[in-house]
Amino acid sequence: MNELVFYVLNASGFREREAFLVKLLAKAQQQQRKVDVRFGQTQDAQRFDQKLWCEPPHSYIPHGVEHTPAAPIQLFGEQITKPCQDVLINLPPELYPGFNQYRRTIELLDQSAELIEKGRERWRQYKAQGFSPTVHKIGF
Numbered sequence: 001m002n003e004l005v006f007y008v009l010n011a012s013g014f015r016e017r018e019a020f021l022v023k024l025l026a027k028a029q030q031q032q033r034k035v036d037v038r039f040g041q042t043q044d045a046q047r048f049d050q051k052l053w054c055e056p057p058h059s060y061i062p063h064g065v066e067h068t069p070a071a072p073i074q075l076f077g078e079q080i081t082k083p084c085q086d087v088l089i090n091l092p093p094e095l096y097p098g099f100n101q102y103r104r105t106i107e108l109l110d111q112s113a114e115l116i117e118k119g120r121e122r123w124r125q126y127k128a129q130g131f132s133p134t135v136h137k138i139g140f
Helices: 014-030 041-050 113-128
Strands: 003-009 035-038 063-065 073-076 087-090 104-109 134-138
Touching: 003 014, 003 113, 014 035, 014 041, 014 073, 014 087, 014 104, 014 134, 041 063, 104 113
Parallel strands: 003 104, 003 134, 035 073, 035 087, 063 073, 087 104
Antiparallel strands: none
């Protein structure tokens, strides 16, 4: 069974969303979870790869971009090859069709109008498929 979680941030900036993503990945690393992070484009995954070399300060989150290198946390563009089947963090505003291959799917939203509206749409899609997502509001 797939656990579905929506994190809704009380912010509307991309930087806040990325900062929260770093925290999620650090927690996943502590819990020894495998994570696939889905970005909208490969360039976004590569840019975030550079960010993870600097954050969090004084530590390193082992990761790769599209399985280069092999690591427990993988960053992907639109398509995910060889899913880890543990945790998916979905950042684009569309539902990832392969979400049901994972034990846990995380949708990360901020207060931007597009992300909220598309998040509501995904919520309805999950519910229509018989899933019961939970929501965690951060910073409200």
